[in-house]
Amino acid sequence: MKISGYGIQPDDKPESRPFGETSHLKGSGVSPGVAIGVVYLIEHGTIGVPRYTIADHDIGAEKERLEAAAKKSVSQVEKLIAQIADGDGGASDELGEILSAHVHMLQGSRLIRGALALIGERRLNAEAAVQSMIREISGQYAAIKDTYLAARVHDIEDVGHRLIRNLVDAPVPSFANLPEGCIVLAEEITPADTALMDPARISGFATTFGGAEAHTAIMARSLGLPAVVGINDLVAAAQNGDLAILDGQSGALIVNPSPYEVEQYQKRQDEIREEKRQLAHLRELPAETTDGMRVQLSANLELASEMEMALDAGAQSIGLVRTEFMFMNRETLPSEEEQTEVLSELVQKAAGLPVTIRTLDVGGDKIARGLGLEVSGEGANPALGLRAIRFSLKQRDLYERQVAAILRASAVGPVRILLPMITTAEEVKAARRLIAGVYKRLTDKGEGPSALPPVGIMIEVPAAALSADALANVSDFFSIGTNDLTQYTLAIDRTNDQVASLFDVLNPAVLRLIQFAASAAENAGIPINLCGEMAGDERLTPLLLGLGLTELSMSAPALLRVKRRIRELSQIAAEDCAARIMAQTDRAQIAAILSDFNELSLTFQ
Ligand code: PEP
Numbered sequence: 001m002k003i004s005g006y007g008i009q010p011d012d013k014p015e016s017r018p019f020g021e022t023s024h025l026k027g028s029g030v031s032p033g034v035a036i037g038v039v040y041l042i043e044h045g046t047i048g049v050p051r052y053t054i055a056d057h058d059i060g061a062e063k064e065r066l067e068a069a070a071k072k073s074v075s076q077v078e079k080l081i082a083q084i085a086d087g088d089g090g091a092s093d094e095l096g097e098i099l100s101a102h103v104h105m106l107q108g109s110r111l112i113r114g115a116l117a118l119i120g121e122r123r124l125n126a127e128a129a130v131q132s133m134i135r136e137i138s139g140q141y142a143a144i145k146d147t148y149l150a151a152r153v154h155d156i157e158d159v160g161h162r163l164i165r166n167l168v169d170a171p172v173p174s175f176a177n178l179p180e181g182c183i184v185l186a187e188e189i190t191p192a193d194t195a196l197m198d199p200a201r202i203s204g205f206a207t208t209f210g211g212a213e214a215h216t217a218i219m220a221r222s223l224g225l226p227a228v229v230g231i232n233d234l235v236a237a238a239q240n241g242d243l244a245i246l247d248g249q250s251g252a253l254i255v256n257p258s259p260y261e262v263e264q265y266q267k268r269q270d271e272i273r274e275e276k277r278q279l280a281h282l283r284e285l286p287a288e289t290t291d292g293m294r295v296q297l298s299a300n301l302e303l304a305s306e307m308e309m310a311l312d313a314g315a316q317s318i319g320l321v322r323t324e325f326m327f328m329n330r331e332t333l334p335s336e337e338e339q340t341e342v343l344s345e346l347v348q349k350a351a352g353l354p355v356t357i358r359t360l361d362v363g364g365d366k367i368a369r370g371l372g373l374e375v376s377g378e379g380a381n382p383a384l385g386l387r388a389i390r391f392s393l394k395q396r397d398l399y400e401r402q403v404a405a406i407l408r409a410s411a412v413g414p415v416r417i418l419l420p421m422i423t424t425a426e427e428v429k430a431a432r433r434l435i436a437g438v439y440k441r442l443t444d445k446g447e448g449p450s451a452l453p454p455v456g457i458m459i460e461v462p463a464a465a466l467s468a469d470a471l472a473n474v475s476d477f478f479s480i481g482t483n484d485l486t487q488y489t490l491a492i493d494r495t496n497d498q499v500a501s502l503f504d505v506l507n508p509a510v511l512r513l514i515q516f517a518a519s520a521a522e523n524a525g526i527p528i529n530l531c532g533e534m535a536g537d538e539r540l541t542p543l544l545l546g547l548g549l550t551e552l553s554m555s556a557p558a559l560l561r562v563k564r565r566i567r568e569l570s571q572i573a574a575e576d577c578a579a580r581i582m583a584q585t586d587r588a589q590i591a592a593i594l595s596d597f598n599e600l601s602l603t604f605q
């Protein structure tokens with residue numbers, strides 16, 4: 001959907017366009033910052049296609065693999081069609097028709113039938129079979145010299161490449177070779193893809209699919225990479241090499257901007273740089289309200305490489321290490337030794353700051369190929385499936401290896417163990433038994449740490465929040481994960497752009513669960529931290545402090561902004577603001593109270 005009339009406009013300066021036609025596109029800004037660079041389009045045809053012969057007894061499984069990839073491709077294309085239907089017609093109608101034809105091709109057309117036959121007859125792997133069929137059909141259409149059929153060649157290629165990409169299940173091609181400073185545009189970028197992005201080479205990205213609380217967006221914020229998701233017609237609107245501007249705050253993407261627009265956004269980049277310089281002065285100052293309430297500000301790590309940014313921002317601890325990064329972008333599982341090495345290095349780099357290491361949270365949008373199909377995310381509701389602690393308690397060997405690595409790393413410096421997606425006290429007890437067993441095994445060999453680290457739980461499932469008083473009896477600390485707590489309370493898939501606008505941390509139901517968990521922790525006398533994305537939004541800081549939350553963990557780039565906000569606030573005013581909010585059941589009123597409070601308290605500083 002192309003839109004105009006928002007963001008910085010050319011005003012009364014009708015400049016000549018530097019390259020092709022200018023497009024103003026709009027999505028949701030999910031990671032702030034402004035990028036100006038050349039477009040790099042991730043298309044389906046850019047991946048290498050493996051080719052090998054399969055054994056006779058694998059023919060059935062290979063055909064099933066192709067059928068599963070076709071099914072996944074259909075659901076991706078149907079998602080695109082649904083998005084277009086929400087658009088504003090015009091070019092979108094035509095695109096909708098083309099995509100409907102793609103769905104048809106993916107459901108038993110010659111392409112699929114032919115590839116299935118090649119798997120059976122020539123024992124070709126599925127990717128190579130699809131590629132052979134693309135070549136065969138395209139060659140025949142091209143030979144007929146009919147313009148209609150020539151256009152269909154593109155459709156066959158598009159569909160075939162989508163299938164191959166889903167079969168290979170590969171991350172987008174090596175980001176290392178992209179033009180420096182480019183803006184990546186793609187239909188979808190997974191968390192594993194994002195893990196491969198080097199902010200020194202890539203200046204930002206935009207996608208068609210995705211939500212603000214999905215892990216791809218979280219990683220972009222952690223890396224400080226401007227990002228926008230949910231842009232319709234994205235891939236069709238730009239070409240490789242076009243100049244583009246991406247505004248991760250407003251969600252604007254301008255392809256082929258005017259020189260005037262470039263100038264305006266360059267000024268915005270200067271302002272952002274200046275703000276960073278100002279914030280850096282706060283690094284050594286305490287996170288303390290004007291009336292003396294101290295807050296502990298910690299950093300979340302999605303990747304080991306983020307440690308430096310966390311320390312630069314003056315984090316007082318590492319409040320959440322998402323260990324999934326060790327399982328991404330690889331076919332094999334990391335050994336106990338490898339995990340020990342990576343985690344020990346992290347703990348060492350933290351130089352005495354406590355590090356809270358969360359055990360594996362795969363499932364949902366966090367997929368690890370090495371773990372096989374069981375957590376492939378392909379079920380009807382993967383976020384409600386075999387995710388996180390549920391998976392770990394089933395895969396005991398894998399879990400024991402991870403726990404052993406965490407325990408070994410805890411010999412290097414202070415560590416806490418955090419259990420994800422806890423629903424019941426039984427899960428906590430089972431995990432604790434396993435941890436105690438591994439600890440005994442290590443200490444018997446003289447290899448364990450001197451003491452068992454504290455074991456805490458994520459409060460991110462409504463059932464856990466509502467039974468926080470009981471869970472406090474079996475937990476050494478709580479960490480509230482508002483990303484999942486909101487997803488599961490409101491039944492809104494955090495990765496789905498179509499319901500992204502309904503994802504709302506200010507919903508009274510979510511706030512009541514946070515309040516209940518906070519008071520259960522206080523009554524039990526155990527520490528409680530909040531490590532969901534809410535913690536990094538300084539507009540919400542008064543509410544969180546007012547609810548009694550004095551430990552917040554967030555992506556490193558947000559930390560100093562939140563500290564600045566804390567230093568402007570008084571505890572009394574924050575508590576009053578929170579009390580007024582919690583007395584409300586109307587979401588609009590809650591938002592109004594918060595924004596009035598923010599405006600007033602900022603104005604009167
Ligand atoms: C959360 O759910 O809020 C959380 C911090 O965990 P993750 O985003 O990794 O699911």
Ligand code: MG
Nearest residue numbers: 460481483484
């Ligand atoms: Mg979570």
